[in-house]
Amino acid sequence: MPHKDPVTVTGHFPGKVVPGEGLYKTEIIKEGRSFATAATKFVQDNVEKVRFTGTFTTMKDSGFNYIRPRNSFLK
Numbered sequence: 001m002p003h004k005d006p007v008t009v010t011g012h013f014p015g016k017v018v019p020g021e022g023l024y025k026t027e028i029i030k031e032g033r034s035f036a037t038a039a040t041k042f043v044q045d046n047v048e049k050v051r052f053t054g055t056f057t058t059m060k061d062s063g064f065n066y067i068r069p070r071n072s073f074l075k
Contacts, residue, residue, distance in 0.1 A: 001028055001031065001036050001038055001056065002031060002036060002058070003034075003035065003036045003056040003057045003058045004056060004058065005056060005057050005058060005059045006054055006055075006056055007035070007054075007055045007056060007057050008054065008055050009052060009053070009054040009055075010052065010053050010054075011050060011051070011052045012050070012051050012052075012053075013049065013050050014048055014049070014050075014051065015044075015047055015048060015049040015050075016049065017042070017044065017049045017050060018044065020044065021044070022042050022043060022044040022049070023042070023043045023044075024040055024041070024042055024043075025040065025041045025043060026038060026039070026040045026041075027039055029053075034057060035055055035056065035057050036055070036056050036057075037053070037054070037055045037056075038053070038054055038056070039051060039052065039053045039054075040052045
């Protein structure tokens with residue numbers, strides 16, 4: 001995937017994850033000049049348990065400037 005900086009990532013849990021082995025399946029949904037979107041599924045026993053969807057960019061090329069909020073817990 002050409003872009004590495006996450007803009008947004010969401011996770012959904014359509015099934016209960018249990019201890020044990022599983023498989024991650026990742027697919028690129030869309031690649032553009034400024035953004036790319038991908039999804040990753042976590043599968044156990046051929047049943048999707050977790051799905052993550054993320055949109056990514058390249059911050060240094062995007063023209064976006066990130067300004068951390070003053071009261072941010074992110075240091």
